[in-house]
Amino acid sequence: MYKSGLDVCIGVPSEFPERGVTASATSSNGWDKIGVDVAEAETSSNGSGALPSMEWAADHVAEGTIQFLVSMQATKPEILRGIMVHRFLQHAPLIWARRTGLDTLHGLSEVTTTLDEFWSHSWQVKAYLKYINILHRHNSFSAFVVGTLCAFAAWALCVAGILPDGPAWVMTSRFWSTPAGLVGYYLTLFMWRRQKKAFLDIACINQTDDLIKAEGLVSMGAFLKRSETLFVLWDVTYVSRLWCLFELAAFLHSKGLGTDAEKHLVICPVFVGPALVLGQLGLAAMTVTFSISQLEFIPWGLVLISALAFPFFMLLAYVVLAHCRSIEMVQDQVRNFTIENSLSFCCSCGHVHPQTGSVMLCDRSIIVRCIAAWFESVQEFETIVRGKVLKLLVHQLANQVFSYWRIVQACCPLLWFYLDLPSVHDARETLKVAAIASTYSFMLMPAAALICLRLAYRMRKLFHGRCRKLLFCIGLVAAGALLFAVGWAFDFFLETLSVLHFGTDLPGNFAFLVIAGVVNLLLWYGLPDET
Incomplete structure (x- = not known):
């Protein structure tokens, strides 16, 4: 989830005592014990005021972190925050345009006790791909309904004689339903106020205060426990990312391993949203171009549609083939999954921060301890991933990614186009x-x-x-x-x-x-x- 995970926040034991008293004064549920233990180390070495050892402090910090993660509690109630889906969807493009950084999204989140969704993703995935997938997941059906209602409204106004027939430069008799549907669709897609609350790491965890950020990371289990759905933005690197696996393990532990847990786990490949949006745009462009061409359907209209459709459908066919082949890759990855082979930032740089040179705690040791506590052993968790999780992944990727309603939504310009065809009332x-x-x-x-x-x-x-x-x-x-x-x-x-x-x-x-x-x-x- 995070490029640097826990290590940047609590992986510098020499800096932690300085803030230990503040943490103990404002926190609860035992989080203050971590700061107090490390602060006491300053005066515990025979009254000299020196730390007994760097390893002593690191061990105490790690033990407190593990206890919190395993218990799936929050350090304090105000740490649990969520962001309304519509706020993220409407403000993120403005933040990108102003280049102010997504850290400013934290001001849009609010304290909460429950979350509708937890968005799990790899930092390797481009931000715009994540945004389009979230946009399509939450707003596309509403956009389809509103766009179709707008198209039918324009059609009804034409039938009633309130709207005139289409201009002379279009082939269809009306040409109002398609533009009305497109305007209604895209206005709704970007402006619909989806009343759901989600966890997005960069918005719900403070990115500027190291101590509060550390509390947010230590409270990650509480975020997952209070989330109704785990929405996984899947790419081929997801299963190899240690923090992503931690989120999956914590969610499965909080929901149990029965069929009910599977209903709350949604897998979405990162290319699905862009492919469906481009599909809808391509079909809209074809219908509009054919309408203004003034060509008879047979033969030249058919030739024009074929010329426009061929490169567009070739691109979709390539995406579908890549998706099907990625399922095979996922099967191979998950069948051979082990915690030992998963990637973590701290281990990749030798537990020394590349920018500051500070010693970092090992994410792997903390996460392995948590998984072992939840599933009795790391080997048991690996067995579950290679069994139940693999079956769930393949089922969703092979059968539910391109669902019936997603295809209908992508084909909606064809429906609007037909509404413009009648030549008589x-x-x-x-x-x-x-x-x-x-x-x-x-x-x-x-x-x-x-x-x-x-x-x-x-x-x-x-x-x-x-x-x-x-x-x-x-x-x-x-x-x-x-x-x-x-x-x-x-x-x-x-x-x-x-x-x-x-x-x-x-x-x-x-x-x-x-x-x-x-x-x-x-x-x-x-x-x-x-x-």
């Missing part, structure tokens, strides 16, 4: 477009996406090297296009039959909606999970 035409829009946005696109995802996962081991990956991505895009073409051809076939037997294509549209809905339901809920 006719109830039958309106019902037809509603059926087609629902079929393609909620049924056909998610079903095709799921089949391509399963295909990529099953064939992930067969493609090594750039040329093979490129060929596979082309094949994956072709498979998706073929599935979409088959659905479109079947829709056309049903419309033709409907016109022959009923004189209108409306029954055929609704028949396709029902059939596609059944197929989609069977695919998403009938296919066995990947393992």
Whole structure:
């Protein structure tokens, strides 16, 4: 979690006695004992006033730290802080733009007793990737709902004759639903006030006062114990980071090792949010470009859409393939997981701070003691990670990263685009477009996406090297296009039959909606999970 973990804050025993009295005067639950013990060392060496030894002080500080971490208590109530999700999402970009540093987020946090989420992450991951994932997790569904309501509102105003038809330079008759949906979506995405409280290390732990920062780190178990959900921003280095493993161990210990604990552990690869946001933007750009092109759908409109879609879907196919291959890497890492091979800052620099030259306590020894106390032994924890945690990781990464609703949200510009298509204000035409829009946005696109995802996962081991990956991505895009073409051809076939037997294509549209809905339901809920 922290680049330097506990070591920077409490890893300089010679500086600790100076602040020991202050700590004892303001803290509770035994934290003051750490400061008092070290302060007493100043006068304990035969009355000379010298410290008995550096090792003596370090051992006493480490023992007190371990006791607090194992008990999962806070040094004092005001140490427990959380930040409202909407405050972080709205203020972080401004802080980045002003280059004032995220330390200023601490002023936005507030004292709390419970937390909805604990955000666990590796410092190796870029800040903007973390931000986009948190933004998408908390605001994307609300943005989808509001954007779609705005698109339907614009459509209703057009039907009522309040809004005029689209300008002459667009192909669709109205062109109001798509812009209204996009404006509503992105305003909501960035401005939605998500009423959840989360733990973010740099916001909830004071970064300027070393003593308060040390108390926050020692109280890390209390933060995890009071968190409803552990939200893990996953990258391939996560399982090798000692502090990340400590957070995972503390959370599992606080929730127990049953199925209930698994419900509160959410794994999110760092590329998922950006991929889905780019997917939504790309689809919006394609629909808008096609609308203003004034081209007939067949043949030149189809050529234009294909030219725009190919590089975009190639990028998505590459991301999906990389994701599927990363699952294999995660399995290999976790199967061979040991605490001994995990990385910590203090051990990497020989327990001497590279900037100040101060002696640092060893994070590894403290964390190993805590894990052994929670799980009876380090070996038992390693067994749990290689067993239950591995199973949970693979299940979420293989089956829940690209969920149904995430795909629907990414495809929402297609739904808005269809609302602009009716050329007359006719109830039958309106019902037809509603059926087609629902079929393609909620049924056909998610079903095709799921089949391509399963295909990529099953064939992930067969493609090594750039040329093979490129060929596979082309094949994956072709498979998706073929599935979409088959659905479109079947829709056309049903419309033709409907016109022959009923004189209108409306029954055929609704028949396709029902059939596609059944197929989609069977695919998403009938296919066995990947393992």
